[in-house]
Amino acid sequence: MTTESPRHTVEKIGGTSMSRTEELLNTVLIGDRKGADLYQRIFVVSAYAGMTDELLEHKKSGKPGVYALFASAESGWGWGDALSAVADKMFAHNERIFSDEGARQSANRFARERVEGVRSCLIDLQRLCSFGHFQLQQHLLTVREMLASLGEAHSAFNTALLLNLHGVRARMIDLTGWRDEGQYTLDEAIERALADVDLATELPIVTGYAQCSEALMGTYDRGYSEVTLSRLTVVTKAREAIIHKEFHLSSADPRLVSPDAVRVIGETNYDVADQLSNMGMEAIHPRAAKGLRRAGIPLRVKNAFEPEHPGTVIRSDLDAQSPQVEIVTGLKNVYAFEFYDQDMVGVKGYDAEILEALKRHKVWIIAKTSNANTITHYLKGSMKAIKRVETDLSNAFPTAEIALRKIALVSAIGRDLRSPKVLTQAIRALSDAGIEPLGVHDLLRKVDLQVIVEPDQFEATIAALHKGLIEDWAAAPQHKLHAAA
Known part of the structure; x- marks a missing residue:
């Protein structure tokens, strides 16, 4: 060449x-x-x-x-x-x-x-x-x-x-x-x-x-x-x-949030791109991005039919100047696969067996939580495949109780969500919209905040979090955002 x-x-x-x-x-x-x-x-x-x-x-x-x-x-x-x-x-x-x-x-x-x-x-x-x-x-x-x-x-x-x-x-x-x-x-x-x-x-x-x-x-x-x-x-x-x-890589789907409120993400990093992939909103496959990240080569996502617009630049070395949410997205049809066994406390092997069954039936894991005797995986896949996982695990662990529930998972994603006001503002935005979440995952890495809701509240949750964490966040000085909280 x-x-x-x-x-x-x-x-x-x-x-x-x-x-x-x-x-x-x-x-x-x-x-x-x-x-x-x-x-x-x-x-x-x-x-x-x-x-x-x-x-x-x-x-x-x-x-x-x-x-x-x-x-x-x-x-x-x-x-x-x-x-x-x-x-x-x-x-x-x-x-x-x-x-x-x-x-x-x-x-x-x-x-x-x-x-x-x-x-x-x-x-x-x-x-x-x-x-x-x-x-x-x-x-x-x-x-x-x-x-x-x-x-x-x-x-x-x-x-x-x-x-x-x-x-x-x-x-x-x-x-x-x-x-x-x-x-x-x-x-x-x-x-x-x-x-x-x-x-x-x-x-x-x-x-x-x-x-x-x-x-x-x-x-x-x-x-x-x-x-x-x-x-x-x-x-x-x-x-x-x-x-x-x-389409542009934007702060939310303009079909769910007012097009006037949605904005194109001008720049972000590969960390955010990975979280988007996990939500099915793939800017680039995470393993494909790995080579670009290691070589220090930026990736630009553009709208093919707006050639003059610079689009979104994704870089490996681009940290946020201040804590903020950049995009709100999610998956509507997700299955909460809850595995409960009273004998689990202090015993190893349950998690490995569950993961092996999910892998065997090619079910996509979006998120996971666990406590002393319960492991819950949030899954994307066909009901047929998930039922096969349930059958395999019921045979392997006859004393376990397995529950399956359809939910929606909404994620607020950004390069830096370390401010405690992000979680506070998210809860306030949901409350103002009359939405009671089934669960909230706020991980230590602080690049995403996941909210679990009923499927019929999916669109409203995206709109509420976009307003509270992006529109209102940008419109007001941070020290004024619910200072009482």
Whole structure:
């Protein structure tokens, strides 16, 4: 890769933004840029919105896609029909974005070659695994990665082709391992792919999925594109990583709090980004952020469709000037999984057994509390998976009492919440709004304050905490904020 100095950026575009192709060309990809200003950038692209859901399974509803159907012994040829439906969806997308007949045919040929190549591979694997010596389960992670890569390859090829049609010297950088003869680490794959790229005169469009010896999906599942962004940024020594979303990183969801009261977070640190990830509001996958943090490279989160706005800068060395809450967010459908056993006092092993069951059934732990004989985990996952955890633990601990309750968890997050007035003001704001919390977690680390409420009070709790901890906090001198408290 040729570049004179670390002037370039590495920028990721999410799937929802990718689907707004024309707007994206007029903002992030080209906009008002001309000549040299078009370059010194590397783009990592996600699959178009909904494509990965069709290839794997729907992220929210769990509706099976090609992978889930292939992995199910009962599905028969259902996966083949689903793969054909994906191809049709790709062709339909190509029809929408390419007015040039030649370009559209080129895009269709590329998509067809990839889809039919995967189909042939899966047919051969299915036939091979009909023999007892070969077990399908051993190959499912590879199948999942191969299917996921189709979406990113499709969008990367199309994006590079579109840019070429607009006079930009763009090149698809395919990290999916398609027909590669060797196996490389992610860093090696990046270095090989960019070896002959001149960032001053070329615009690389990189697939969000990267096939490598680390098997990204095994660790990050569908967060792999952020890992690709992170390693590209570190390996190429970029000055900044940028994630383009369809919204700003703001102090609250403007659908829940008055848009006039919500403000864009101008700057914060990776500590806050980690807490946001725990609440499902992911600026970047925590493990992907780790590389950027260690390299001292800032991450900028921008609204793809407001290119003039600087967005939010996340840095590793950015401490708060004073204690304050920066964002209020949360999760509405959370399960409080309460495990009580009178025999627990002074006995070790309960916690490890519970954690092992949660891990085995792939249930996401958001928070946890415990006392002498009770351990409560706050969980996000399907009721089916959580019920399986309950069954396993009931069998392991027949004297235990297990209770499951649906709650909402709201978190006030900031770089520094050490002021005792933060908790006092939070309780006052909830009381003024007529909200009685089921519980409050105020940890010693002082980067988040978690409030547990009934699900039907979720929206009101976010609005109340935003008003009390952000709007009122900013409007009044701190020494006047409930000084009597």
